[in-house]
Amino acid sequence: MFRSLLVPLDGSRLAEAALPPALSLAQTLGAPVTLLHILEKDAPTTVHQDQHLSRAEDAVAYLNQIAQRFIAAGVTVQVHVHTRPVTDIAESIVHHATREFNPDLIVMCAHGQGGLRDFLIGNIAQQVLARQQAPILLCRPQAENHPPFTLRRLLLPLDDESQHDLSLDYAVHLARAYDAEACLLTVIPTLATLRGEQAAAGSLLPLTAAAYLDWQEEEAWAHLEEHLQDLQQAGIRAYRHVVRGDPAEQIVAVAEAEDADLIVLATHRKAGMAAFWAHSVAPQVVRRTRRPVLLIPL
The missing domain is CATH 3.40.50.620 (HUPs)
Incomplete structure (x- = not known):
């Protein structure tokens, strides 16, 4: 690949x-x-x-x-x-x-x-x-005493859009080459971290929005379980996390907690530069982490 x-x-x-x-x-x-x-x-x-x-x-x-x-x-x-x-x-x-x-x-x-x-x-x-x-x-530039680059653990943030699962193919390729394990992650918003129209709807119907987010979390666990089984059948060691909060913040936090050597992140390529930079989680992750980030254009 x-x-x-x-x-x-x-x-x-x-x-x-x-x-x-x-x-x-x-x-x-x-x-x-x-x-x-x-x-x-x-x-x-x-x-x-x-x-x-x-x-x-x-x-x-x-x-x-x-x-x-x-x-x-x-x-x-x-x-x-x-x-x-x-x-x-x-x-x-x-x-x-x-x-x-x-x-x-x-x-x-x-x-x-x-x-x-x-x-x-x-x-x-x-x-x-x-x-x-x-x-x-x-x-990112690293200190002189930083350990040599290797891949022991990959972090794969995924959502419920199947097109983002494209990053799985790249993760499998790298995991096999390095005998690395994969951590699958989905971030579900909280009421406080909803944005745009979702935030407006959440403020008007907080109970309904909270129930919907709970349902999204259940769906996320099931979605990741399917990928988990596929990875394990391919001989890749893998596990999953579903967390609540701001996507970029949580991706960076989980990468730190799991000591991920690489974040593999699919991202939309917008026709307008401002649109790409404003609406994608990817640049926010890049700005906040010192860990390598592999961006997969959709």
Whole structure:
């Protein structure tokens, strides 16, 4: 399923937070890796306090140096520098991903401010996700003494929409490769965390809304039980949780409580960037957790 990886890098040590997960996945899955750098037009001289790579020859030398880590681990790797400076970094990443490399997974660092350095909390992430089909693994910078990347436990937030079950296929793929277990999670709102029209209805008919949420919880347990049996029959160790509250808050809280190594989250790709960022739980989870998040575009 993940047969090739694309890793965009801006030359900073913060962006290199994507390297340990990419290296681990490439080794474990036998997937080749492409390291990508895009020259940015009118870029500042530094990026995250590191020298900005503004010349093609410097970028090639940098990527070749990074490539040695993959070669030493027995991973097939290629480097590519987009030498014509661009202003739309996201569009250039998407262009390379969809028309040149066709990766099954893009691994990026979820940190930055502005331009290529705005790697993922802002526009770059949402644009790359919305403009192409490949899943994106978002990684946060970690302390130097942080344990090496591995997958022992995956957290799979699911709802009652069957299309979100797409994340199960990816979870099975990774769980088998790493011999990891899967924690299935559904979050049911409370009256206080209902939003929009549901919140208005809940305030007018609180008893009815409370009964409906109780019914949703029962349905969630049954829904997860079906997936639990499927995973166990596939040889994957798995268990389930149903909790109440705000979805993003609870996903992050359960990920911490269960010490999940990865959150696998399906998310809608909206035509409008603002719509995507406003209505999806995914960016809220990304902002609040330091754990890697695998976003599966629907």
